[in-house]
Amino acid sequence: MPTTAKAAHALGDVTASDSTLRRFLHGLPGVDAVGLEARAASLGTRSIKTTAKAYAIDLAISMVDLTTLEGADTPGKVRALGAKAVHPDPTDRTTPTTAAVCVYPDMVATAKEAVAGSGVKVASVATAFPAGRAALDVKLADVRDAVSAGADEVDMVIDRGAFLAGNYMKVYDEIVAVKGTCGTSARLKVIFETGELSTYDNIRRASWLGMLAGADFIKTSTGKVAVNATPANTLLMLEAVRDFRAQTGVQVGVKPAGGIRTSKDAIKFLVLVNETAGADWLDNHWFRFGASSLLNDLLMQRQKLATGRYSGPDYVTVD
Numbered sequence: 001m002p003t004t005a006k007a008a009h010a011l012g013d014v015t016a017s018d019s020t021l022r023r024f025l026h027g028l029p030g031v032d033a034v035g036l037e038a039r040a041a042s043l044g045t046r047s048i049k050t051t052a053k054a055y056a057i058d059l060a061i062s063m064v065d066l067t068t069l070e071g072a073d074t075p076g077k078v079r080a081l082g083a084k085a086v087h088p089d090p091t092d093r094t095t096p097t098t099a100a101v102c103v104y105p106d107m108v109a110t111a112k113e114a115v116a117g118s119g120v121k122v123a124s125v126a127t128a129f130p131a132g133r134a135a136l137d138v139k140l141a142d143v144r145d146a147v148s149a150g151a152d153e154v155d156m157v158i159d160r161g162a163f164l165a166g167n168y169m170k171v172y173d174e175i176v177a178v179k180g181t182c183g184t185s186a187r188l189k190v191i192f193e194t195g196e197l198s199t200y201d202n203i204r205r206a207s208w209l210g211m212l213a214g215a216d217f218i219k220t221s222t223g224k225v226a227v228n229a230t231p232a233n234t235l236l237m238l239e240a241v242r243d244f245r246a247q248t249g250v251q252v253g254v255k256p257a258g259g260i261r262t263s264k265d266a267i268k269f270l271v272l273v274n275e276t277a278g279a280d281w282l283d284n285h286w287f288r289f290g291a292s293s294l295l296n297d298l299l300m301q302r303q304k305l306a307t308g309r310y311s312g313p314d315y316v317t318v319d
Contacts, residue, residue, distance in 0.1 A: 010248040015212055018169040025168060025208060031200035031236065040231035043275055044268040053267070057302050058096050060266040060294075061088060063284045065123055065255070067102040067292050069130075069223070078107045082114025089299050092306070098295065099284040100153060104129075105142060108149035123153035123189070127178060130193075130222035132157035136174060143181045154182050155189040157222060158206065160196050168209055175213035189217035189255055189288075195227030203233055207240035217253035223290060228258025231272060238276040251280065257290025263301040266294060 014024045048056055066085045068077060082101050089095040100121035101111050111122045124146035128134035134142075139156075146154055156178050162170045175190055182188050190210040194203050210218045218237055221228040234256040241252045254277070260266060266289060273281050281287050303309075 010250075011212060015169075015172060021168050021172060021209075021212075022166070025205040028201075028204055028208060031204055033200050036200060036236060037232045040235045040272065043235075043271050044231055046268075046271045048267050048271070054302070054305050056267045056270055057263055057298055057305070059282065060263070060270060060289065061298050061302070062096040062099060063288050064098040064295050064298075065100045065102045065257075065288050065290050066098045066295055067223070067257075067290055069102070069104060069125060073104065073107060075107070075110045078103055078110045079114045082111050082120070084295070085120045086115055086118040088295060089302070092303075095299070095302065099288055102153075102155065102290065105146040105149065105151070108146055108151045112150040121152040122150060123155055124149075124151040125155045125157075125222075127156040127174075129155070129157050129191075130224040132159050133161075136177060139174070140177060140181050143178055147182060147185050151186050153187045153189060153217075154178070155191055155219060157191045157193065158210070160193055163197070163202070163206060163209075168205075172209055172213045175210060175215065179214040187216040188214065189219045189253075190215040191219040191222055191257075193222055193225060194220045194229075194233045195225045200233070200236055203236050204240060207237050208244065211240070211244045211250075211252050215252060217255050217288070219255040219257055219290065221256075221258045221290075223258030225258075229256030229260055229269075229290075231268060234269060235272050235276055238272060238281070241281070242277045251286060253286040253288065254281070255288040255290055260289055260291055261293050262297045263294075266298065 013020060015021050066081055068081055085098040085101045088098060097118055097120050100123045101115060102123040103111050105124050105126060108122055108124045126142040126146050127139040128142060143154055158171050159174060179188050192206040197203050197206060207218050220233055237254050241254055245251050256269060273287055
């Protein structure tokens with residue numbers, strides 16, 4: 001599997017200084033917003049039926065990072081979430097497990113215990129999620145807490161203020177520091193909060209910045225702002241990971257998060273993946289959905305395909 005070291009070697013001169021990094025990021029092709037949104041909308045009209053739909057639903061279930069990130073989270077809620085991740089539909093053990101459960105650092109140990117032996121990963125948000133407004137030593141302490149508790153994955157937020165001010169090297173250095181703190185124990189997802197980046201050009205720059213710094217995944221959003229994952233911003237990030245691999249040989253994952261609630265929506269995103277990045281990304285090692293309510297709709301649609309009847313929300317657990 002390619003490593004981030006190869007990316008550093010292939011594009012090492014790009015991050016040699018603030019000026020070279022700025023020159024590279026601002027030298028990326030500008031985004032045709034109309035064209036991007038039209039292509040995303042066009043791909044969203046693809047019709048997926050019968051066996052292909054059943055396959056897509058199971059694939060989407062296997063890509064869900066089942067998430068609870070609330071101040072009122074309790075150990076009991078996290079244990080229940082872990083049980084659901086392992087057996088999403090207790091009445092049908094052929095249902096795939098989800099990819100991961102995603103929690104705050106103080107709930108990582110509880111989540112690890114809940115999914116032990118299942119293959120379900122535990123992801124932890126960190127770096128003063130969701131605002132990211134903290135000193136670097138505090139952010140790294142947050143990451144260390146998560147990793148020492150057993151997190152398999154860390155979802156960090158970038159300093160959007162620094163990015164929007166054009167202080168790209170500060171953002172780069174923070175990602176590098178977090179990646180170093182993760183070590184070999186945890187994969188790193190870098191959250192851009194695309195709804196706060198204002199322009200598609202900024203999303204493209206953030207995508208390349210995150211990958212240059214060693215992100216294992218690039219992620220749209222925290223789910224805590226008004227605009228989260230959209231087909232257009234996810235398409236743009238898929239183009240970025242495709243082009244990055246073409247230049248460096250390094251594959252990076254993509255995680256849209258927030259606002260994806262229905263099976264129909266999820267399948268549209270899978271079409272985007274297949275048509276933009278390619279089949280190599282149609283695997284939960286390289287593509288995830290950050291979601292809480294999506295799983296229930298996937299389960300209801302799966303039950304309908306299997307039985308011919310729509311069971312309704314009373315037949316799935318409430319998260």
